[in-house]
Amino acid sequence: MTKKLPLLILLLVLSAWAKAQQKVIPLYDGPAPGSENWTWSERENDSNMYHAHTIFNVSKPTITVYTPDSALNTGTAVIICPGGGFHSLSIMQEGYAVAKWFQKRGVTAFLLKYRLMHIRGNDPYKQEQEDRTNKDAQKEGAAIIPMAIADGRQAIADVRAHAAEYGISPSRIGIIGFSAGGTVAASTAYNYTAENRPDFVASLYAYFPPEMQGNVPADAPPIFIAAASDDTFNLETHSSALYDTWIASKHSAELHIYSKGGHGFGMNKQNLPSDTWSDRFWEWLNIQGFLPPTDAEIAAKKKAEDWANFQKYIETRIHTDWAFVNCYTDKNKQAISKPANTRRVVFMGNSITQNWFDMDSTFFVQNGYLGRGIGGQTSPQMLVRFREDVLNLKPQAVVIEAGTNDIAQNTGYISPEDTYGNIISMAELAEANGIKPIIGSILPAVDFSWHRGLEPAETIIKINNMLKAYAAKHHIVYIDYWSALVDDKKGLKPELTLDGLVHPNVAGYKIMEPLAKKAIEETLRK
Numbered sequence: 001m002t003k004k005l006p007l008l009i010l011l012l013v014l015s016a017w018a019k020a021q022q023k024v025i026p027l028y029d030g031p032a033p034g035s036e037n038w039t040w041s042e043r044e045n046d047s048n049m050y051h052a053h054t055i056f057n058v059s060k061p062t063i064t065v066y067t068p069d070s071a072l073n074t075g076t077a078v079i080i081c082p083g084g085g086f087h088s089l090s091i092m093q094e095g096y097a098v099a100k101w102f103q104k105r106g107v108t109a110f111l112l113k114y115r116l117m118h119i120r121g122n123d124p125y126k127q128e129q130e131d132r133t134n135k136d137a138q139k140e141g142a143a144i145i146p147m148a149i150a151d152g153r154q155a156i157a158d159v160r161a162h163a164a165e166y167g168i169s170p171s172r173i174g175i176i177g178f179s180a181g182g183t184v185a186a187s188t189a190y191n192y193t194a195e196n197r198p199d200f201v202a203s204l205y206a207y208f209p210p211e212m213q214g215n216v217p218a219d220a221p222p223i224f225i226a227a228a229s230d231d232t233f234n235l236e237t238h239s240s241a242l243y244d245t246w247i248a249s250k251h252s253a254e255l256h257i258y259s260k261g262g263h264g265f266g267m268n269k270q271n272l273p274s275d276t277w278s279d280r281f282w283e284w285l286n287i288q289g290f291l292p293p294t295d296a297e298i299a300a301k302k303k304a305e306d307w308a309n310f311q312k313y314i315e316t317r318i319h320t321d322w323a324f325v326n327c328y329t330d331k332n333k334q335a336i337s338k339p340a341n342t343r344r345v346v347f348m349g350n351s352i353t354q355n356w357f358d359m360d361s362t363f364f365v366q367n368g369y370l371g372r373g374i375g376g377q378t379s380p381q382m383l384v385r386f387r388e389d390v391l392n393l394k395p396q397a398v399v400i401e402a403g404t405n406d407i408a409q410n411t412g413y414i415s416p417e418d419t420y421g422n423i424i425s426m427a428e429l430a431e432a433n434g435i436k437p438i439i440g441s442i443l444p445a446v447d448f449s450w451h452r453g454l455e456p457a458e459t460i461i462k463i464n465n466m467l468k469a470y471a472a473k474h475h476i477v478y479i480d481y482w483s484a485l486v487d488d489k490k491g492l493k494p495e496l497t498l499d500g501l502v503h504p505n506v507a508g509y510k511i512m513e514p515l516a517k518k519a520i521e522e523t524l525r526k
Contacts, residue, residue: 023065027154032061032115034147040118044091048123056088056116056124061151063110063158065166066099072106076172076290077163079110079155079198083179083205083264086144087117087131088124093266094178101267101278108168110159114151114184117144145183152177152184157196172290174200174221176281178266179235182206186242189221190214197221200290202281205231205263208238213245222252224284226277228261235263254284306450310376310410323384324374335370335393344368345520346390348382348426349401351375352443355498356509363513367520370395378405378414379422386426391433397523398430399479399516403442403463404502407456416459420466427476436523439471440516441482445502446491457490475526477519484511 177185261274353373
């Protein structure tokens with residue numbers, strides 16, 4: 001329950017804003033069960049001992065709907081239960097301000113006015129103090145609390161029944177309460193039905209002694225609990241006991257006990273750590289899965305899934321056909337049965353070579369070139385299948401394009417020196433079998449979409465320099481694709497890439513084709 005004097009301007013703005021909201025919904029079709037004979041009317045004022053804006057004499061419980069902008073709507077809903085010792089509702093910092101906070105963040109808020117004790121005058125705070133020593137009033141309060149809890153349960157059921165109308169998910173409906181409202185909220189986590197079960201609960205500095213807790217249900221919702229250790233009414237012990245109960249029953253709970261904050265801190269700003277409880281609550285909602293993931297979270301999940309799927313693919317290959325030796329078996333048989341000029345040159349490589357043939361097969365067919373690229377392959381895999389896909393075809397020359405996936409660690413880490421060695425081994429195998437090798441540079445890249453964060457640009461340059469030096473020393477033609485395709489960031493030029501990082505588009509291949517053709521013609525003339 002909040003007993004702090006809000007700034008006048010804040011009071012006026014929030015009150016006007018709250019009253020401008022459109023939809024106030026009675027919780028019951030007729031009189032609320034158990035209070036059919038109540039005749040007093042709801043009142044609202046700030047003429048009390050604390051000059052705090054408050055609502056009292058609630059006899060007809062309602063929920064007021066605060067709908068977020070459709071572009072922000074998370075599909076999550078929360079019922080807000082202000083505190084007030086069951087004598088009033090601290091409607092500003094535990095009601096309107098809370099509803100506005102949720103609404104701005106895309107959560108549909110329902111401000112609950114639950115049934116309260118009858119206030120005989122104009123000051124619910126004064127009567128609350130007097131009632132603490134009044135046995136008759138205490139009996140009346142004991143009868144009111146179950147009614148207020150019933151209103152909380154009814155609010156959940158009503159919101160769930162009209163979930164489609166509000167644009168929310170029926171499985172993302174929670175309840176949050178402060179002080180006496182926390183009693184209401186926490187109580188809904190027990191003895192519920194499928195219709196009124198809360199999907200999550202938040203209880204702040206609530207009156208909730210162990211005797212109210214009972215047995216935790218097997219499917220109890222996750223609960224968020226916050227209080228301050230300097231609570232005026234020592235209710236932090238109730239909060240910690242509730243947390244212990246939830247954890248002992250193996251259910252999800254989060255507890256924040258602030259050293260200072262007092263009772264009723266709500267949305268008040270006191271320049272204390274307790275001011276940040278709402279941020280912690282928002283983080284908790286996200287962790288519990290009640291908020292849609294951000295674009296960054298979606299991208300991170302997609303990246304992790306892509307890499308995991310690729311590793312699964314690689315793992316399967318390890319136990320079946322690691323180098324994919326049988327990928328081109330049928331096509332190799334067909335090629336051998338045709339005239340030799342149809343297989344003058346083999347392009348050996350990974351997805352860059354495979355995509356090249358798929359996207360511009362005319363370049364290959366018209367020149368008597370064969371494409372033997374396999375997506376995702378590393379140089380050791382190419383070396384293993386080099387006999388089947390190059391030597392046995394007896395071409396005049398082979399264009400070797402490898403290294404990208406080595407650096408991406410598709411089959412695990414491999415050093416630049418070993419990548420270089422595998423490419424040179426392919427070149428030496430070709431020469432030993434009367435086939436002239438041509439070495440293509442690794443294409444530029446600043447990152448890999450399937451394995452982010454490896455920063456490959458400098459490693460690519462290092463291996464390319466090694467390959468270029470070897471080619472010069474051994475009079476082998478080297479194709480410098482890198483220089484023709486690189487941008488000022490040492491990556492593939494954006495206008496030449498299919499995926500923004502690694503693979504060329506048709507325009508990129510059109511730059512590569514004359515370079516490859518010139519290298520082939522020069523090699524065959526030697």
